[in-house]
Amino acid sequence: MGRIDGSSEALQQLRAELEPIHRDFNRLDALTLRRGLRLPRVAVVGELSSGKSSVLEAFTHIDFPIRELHGTLFTTALILRCSSVAKADAKITTGDKSPKSETRIQPLKRSGADQRDLGGIIEDATSSLEIKRIDGSYPQHGLYIKLSGPDLLPLFIVDLPGIRWQAEYRADALLCRELAEREMLNPDVTILAVIPAQDSPNVFKILDMVRRYDPRGERTLGIITKPDMATSQAEQIKFAKVATNMDPTYKLGLGWHILRNRSASECGISSLERDSIESELFRSSPWSSIPAQARGAWMLRVRLSRILQDSIKKSFPDLSKATENKLEAIEARLARLGPPLCSIDEARNYMFKVAARFQILAAAALRGEYSDAFFGEITFDNVSSPSDDTRVRKLRALMGDLNSAFALVLVTKGAQQRITDSEHPPENETEIPAHLQPLVEFYHQADTTSTPKNELVSHVEKMLSSNTSGQGFTTEKMVTHLFRNQSSPWESITTTHFELAKSSVKAFVEAALAHIIGTDNRALGQVLKTFVDPFFEQKSEELESKLKELLKYYKEGYIQTHETNFRRILLQGQSALQTTTSPTEQGAWSTTRSNAEAAVTEMTKYYNFALQTFTENVIILGVENCLVSQMLEILNLDRVLELSDDKLKVLTTEPLETTQRRAALQLERSDLTAALKACQRHQNRGVSGN
Incomplete structure (x- = not known):
């Protein structure tokens, strides 16, 4: 029985071609952690006694045992790997086609570094596998032989059981076709379709089965065997034409190759003698008309090596x-x-670059110019939190939305009570745009309660009736009292707005510095502690003071309503009283009622006027002047110059x-760059053209 010999000339030839490209590609695959690169895989499919084993022996010089009668009913896979240690392992898998069945794996006793007799291993597998029908069908078994050694090429060879077409072997035929079809389904498999040179109606039937899984023949190489068995000249000419790949009926993308099989009397001769006898045959007519690259075992190894290389390159x-x-x-x-920083000068120069880059990004953000890669792509979906990284980088747009949300909250929830008038119903309520809704929800302000105007006027009337001071003084004082009560939510709303604005600006600053310095760089934390945190602590105090300043007049000052309009309303009320009533007790009551209505009306007008002024002051004098426009002062060249050497060491060490x-x-x-370049050397260079 033949032995597996990795030092044979055939394997060395294949190895010289395949090993470098597989090694380089496998190295790159391992470095990228894809683990998806597989061994070049070849499946040999053909009829029973078509010469499949001879094909395998021809390009590997490994003796595959020949079983002429019924052949095997399981797949034989030979896995060759190059390694420093010689080792041979074999296992068999058993399992039926039932969904409930689990594939079982068992090792073969014959495995071991010194047991490389392929025929003996297959004999052991055949005796261990019980090929019995289960529910009318055969189980699908497989034999896997893994061979490692320093002289072996990386290759995965699958010897499929011979296909049967005869009716008496129906169950066998079905099993063999299923095993073959399962292997051909794999798009990474190179198919060797073995066709014997004999005059038979089914001789090319194997191509019909192969074409179902490789319609264009892009991964199928046709192998014509037993040319010396073609007795008639017509047969010889027919198969010689097929071998040239010129016959459109049998044309394949990878073409055809022709081989001569050993005869029964030649089993003991060497592989070199076998190749010599084959060469003698192909020098005769009509086989000599076949191109040299399409005939003989030697050229098959060359062609197959190139095909397998291209198969590996597909993954590139x-x-x-x-x-x-x-x-x-x-x-x-x-x-x-x-970058690594070794000296004080390098550290200071590095901080200069950080400051300069920060100034560029911060200035662009303030202008609303987002062309720098830091800002990311321009999007139209603003429905997100102000702390979302993609939004805080586009700071000017975010601040615009925050200010709009602040104004909406003041309009809808800034008044202590909503005064309704049945005679003059309010216009449509203010609608909050969808993209501002998430921002509005951050204010957590209670909804305004509704109060009918008549009830409020009656309440004010009672308060005026119980006051004995002068009429004008009492009415103006009442307007002030009503306004301060009505505007009381302003302080909490504005406090929330300042906090949101401050957190948004701080998030932008931190994102910009993280982008410039790097999140894994220790210097980032030190820069934030040294420059950013003190800045925002100071701004918190300034914004708190600014809010007190903006509210001081409304909370403590003498509220001066629009005097001309106020007096006009009072005079009109007095004139109406003089023409309709007499100075009786009922008249006094009507005057108080009129003053109450005037106070409510005047307060409402003044509130609307003051709301607009206050909103603009908060946005311009507070958010913009005290916070946003001051952002460039956080880190600039002057601040870097002021850093001591000791501080620089702390920042950059x-x-x-x-x-x-x-x-x-x-x-x-x-390593990745080197491995990529090594793989690129194996790539075919294209030719430029129109």
């Missing part, structure tokens, strides 16, 4: 993309770590862990 686009993505991720992590992490990333980047 995805592998290359995965490599580029990983390199981008490594570059991003290195950027986040920042990194821990040993960071240094080691940077070195590891740089090494990984170097």
